[in-house]
Amino acid sequence: MSRFQGDAGLTARMTTVMFLLGALFVGLIVALMFVMPAQWAPIIGIVGLGIAWWQWYSSDTLAMRAMGAREVSAQEAPELHAMIDRLCTLADMPKPRVGIAYTDMPNAFATGRSPKRSAVVVTTGIMQRLTAEELEGVLAHELSHVAHRDVLVMTVASSAGIVAGMLSRGSQFGAYAGGGRREGNNTLPVWLVVLVVSLVVYAVSWLLLRMLSRYRELAADRAGAHLTMKPGALASALQKITGEISATPSRDLRSSQAMNAFFIAPAISGQSLRTLTSTHPSLEQRLEQLARIEAELGRPAQ
Amino acid sequence: MGFWDVITGRTRPKQANLDALFAVPTAALTMQTSLGLVPTGDGAVCYRAAAGAGFAGTQNDVVELLGASEGAPTVTTSVDEYGFTWLSVDHEPLDPANPDITGLVTDLHAVNTTLEMNGFGPGLLCSLIAFREPGNDADGRSVGLIYLYKQGTFYPFAPTGPQERDNLLEINVRTAIEGDLPVEKDRSRWLAVWGAPGL
Numbered sequence: 001m002s003r004f005q006g007d008a009g010l011t012a013r014m015t016t017v018m019f020l021l022g023a024l025f026v027g028l029i030v031a032l033m034f035v036m037p038a039q040w041a042p043i044i045g046i047v048g049l050g051i052a053w054w055q056w057y058s059s060d061t062l063a064m065r066a067m068g069a070r071e072v073s074a075q076e077a078p079e080l081h082a083m084i085d086r087l088c089t090l091a092d093m094p095k096p097r098v099g100i101a102y103t104d105m106p107n108a109f110a111t112g113r114s115p116k117r118s119a120v121v122v123t124t125g126i127m128q129r130l131t132a133e134e135l136e137g138v139l140a141h142e143l144s145h146v147a148h149r150d151v152l153v154m155t156v157a158s159s160a161g162i163v164a165g166m167l168s169r170g171s172q173f174g175a176y177a178g179g180g181r182r183e184g185n186n187t188l189p190v191w192l193v194v195l196v197v198s199l200v201v202y203a204v205s206w207l208l209l210r211m212l213s214r215y216r217e218l219a220a221d222r223a224g225a226h227l228t229m230k231p232g233a234l235a236s237a238l239q240k241i242t243g244e245i246s247a248t249p250s251r252d253l254r255s256s257q258a259m260n261a262f263f264i265a266p267a268i269s270g271q272s273l274r275t276l277t278s279t280h281p282s283l284e285q286r287l288e289q290l291a292r293i294e295a296e297l298g299r300p301a302q
Numbered sequence: 303m304g305f306w307d308v309i310t311g312r313t314r315p316k317q318a319n320l321d322a323l324f325a326v327p328t329a330a331l332t333m334q335t336s337l338g339l340v341p342t343g344d345g346a347v348c349y350r351a352a353a354g355a356g357f358a359g360t361q362n363d364v365v366e367l368l369g370a371s372e373g374a375p376t377v378t379t380s381v382d383e384y385g386f387t388w389l390s391v392d393h394e395p396l397d398p399a400n401p402d403i404t405g406l407v408t409d410l411h412a413v414n415t416t417l418e419m420n421g422f423g424p425g426l427l428c429s430l431i432a433f434r435e436p437g438n439d440a441d442g443r444s445v446g447l448i449y450l451y452k453q454g455t456f457y458p459f460a461p462t463g464p465q466e467r468d469n470l471l472e473i474n475v476r477t478a479i480e481g482d483l484p485v486e487k488d489r490s491r492w493l494a495v496w497g498a499p500g501l
Contacts, residue, residue, distance in 0.1 A: 011310045018309065085493055086384055090350065090427055092316045092452040095490060133385055148311045219311030226315050229352035229425050230385075298354020 007222065007289075014215040018157060021208050025160035028201045032167070035193050044170070048163030056155040060097070060119045063111035069101035069121045080127075083136050084120065084143070091227055093147055096120045106130070106241045110142035111151055118146045130237050137234030138241075140224035147223065150216050157212055161205035167198035213279040221286055222293060229297060231290040242283050315424030318451035320414045322484060326407050326431060326447065329456075329482040334401070336478045339433040339445055341403045343393035344500035347413045350425040351387045360420040364389065364413050375409060380499065386427055389413055390499035398436040406431065414451075426451040428493070430459075432500035443468065445475055446501050448493070455486035459494065461501055467494060 029045050055062070064071070074081040081098060088095045096112065099121035106125040112118025120142045127135065145151075171194040225231035280286075307313065333339045351357050361379065368377045368391060376392040391409045396402065410429055417423060429449040435442035446459040458475035460468040472492070476485050486492060 011312065014310060082494070083384060085491075086386065086427060089450060089452060089491060089493060090316075090424075091313070132383075136385065144313055147313050149308050150311075153308065153311075216311055223311075223313035226313070226424065228385075229350045229357075229422075232353055294353060297352045298356050300356045300359055 017208050017212045021157045024205055028160055031197050048166055049159055052155050052159040052162050056152055057113055059151045060112040064099050067101045069099040071097050071099045087140055087143055096146055108138050108142055110145040115146050129240055133233040134237035137228055138237050140227040141220050144220040144223035158209055161202055164198040164202040167194055171195040214281045217280050225290055225293045231294040235287050235290045238286055316452045318423045318426040319454035322454055323407055323411055325483050327404050329479040330403055332478055332482055340398045340436050341401050342432045342434050343396040344432045345406045345410050346388050346390040346430045346499045347410055348386050348388050348427045364416045368409055388499050430498055444501050456483045457486040457492045
């Protein structure tokens with residue numbers, strides 16, 4: 001008997017979004033091939049993918065440096081290490097490196113190119129605020145991100161957006177440099193077409209990425225709760241963290257905007273367009289899912 | 303995790319591997335002949351208790367089941383500082399000349415199967431079987447033979463003080479039992495379980 005129940009709806013939504021992102025990338029390249037001189041489209045595509053690859057490949061060092069995190073040894077933080085040791089043994093996954101970021105903002109993130117080479121970072125703020133049980137729930141959530149290879153998935157998913165972003169910059173530049181040249185009187189200038197296409201692609205992929213990010217968070221919550229078997233601990237941790245973050249002045253958090261996608265709770269506050277553009281699902285959504293898991297786990301045996 | 307599980311973000315909880323425990327009596331003989339370590343008859347199962355009535359009921363069933371058998375062991379549960387439950391099974395001290403731990407292994411297996419049958423197999427962390435050097439109780443060294451359910455491997459744990467372990471003894475035990483049991487090759491997986499019952 002297994003108490004683990006997949007969420008078919010979540011899987012379906014997630015797969016659809018990923019399919020759309022892939023289609024968007026293919027569409028962008030095809031459109032470029034029609035519009036631009038033939039030799040340009042593949043080069044831009046390859047450079048874009050190269051950037052995405054590099055972001056993924058060095059994600060652990062980049063992210064740790066961006067957050068000012070320091071790797072800690074088992075002697076420096078024995079309890080944190082022991083907690084992660086036990087979770088990794090329970091999940092039968094390789095142990096990631098462990099880092100601590102010295103900031104009062106309560107948060108945690110996981111990063112790295114593969115489960116074998118990944119890092120889990122917690123801030124000193126989160127360690128002060130959460131109980132051991134809650135911290136374990138957060139760590140299990142982050143370890144699930146590692147197991148799901150979320151850095152890889154999100155990087156691949158964002159490649160259409162990266163290429164589109166490069167193109168819109170490039171075509172703005174082209175407007176100044178080659179703006180005087182025209183192929184014919186009645187055709188639109190190439191740079192304008194490229195600019196419009198790439199801006200549209202960028203906007204759509206941005207929305208889709210946000211959506212995908214929210215689904216991955218829900219999936220990590222689910223896997224983490226099943227790992228610790230204590231959905232309640234993660235729920236109370238989320239309540240504490242989100243409450244703290246919206247109370248924290250946003251000017252302190254400006255530097256961490258780029259990291260939001262991998263955090264346990266987003267470090268931005270603000271109400272407008274929240275559901276569409278947020279990297280994380282709403283607290284209510286997450287709590288509802290955790291309540292469902294608690295019911296599955298607590299169901300009496302026959 | 304397979305490709306599809308990565309794409310869909312589904313981690314199926316890892317199921318425990320239960321059958322390897324039955325090879326322990328053979329390894330216990332090896333440990334006695336080569337290192338003079340004798341099983342004390344005590345063992346424990348360490349697992350994560352799930353929230354809710356389902357688990358509480360299952361755990362009560364286990365304790366009752368073990369208590370009902372002939373020559374019933376003392377069964378106690380305690381929760382450690384990491385939130386894991388230790389269910390310890392204490393048999394009467396065994397005769398050092400002819401220790402037989404088949405009964406203990408059967409008891410531990412009963413705990414595992416009951417938990418697994420009720421859907422709590424993914425919560426099993428490790429199992430411990432205690433060994434001790436016979437003779438004067440004060441300075442006899444003690445070793446726990448620990449089984450990791452998810453990896454399906456064993457490793458020795460020899461605490462000597464509050465936060466100290468006897469690495470040389472552990473390596474000797476590993477060398478002794480390598481032929482009888484699958485031993486955990488990754489030494490970073492040799493979890494220190496300070497204050498585990500029976501040691």
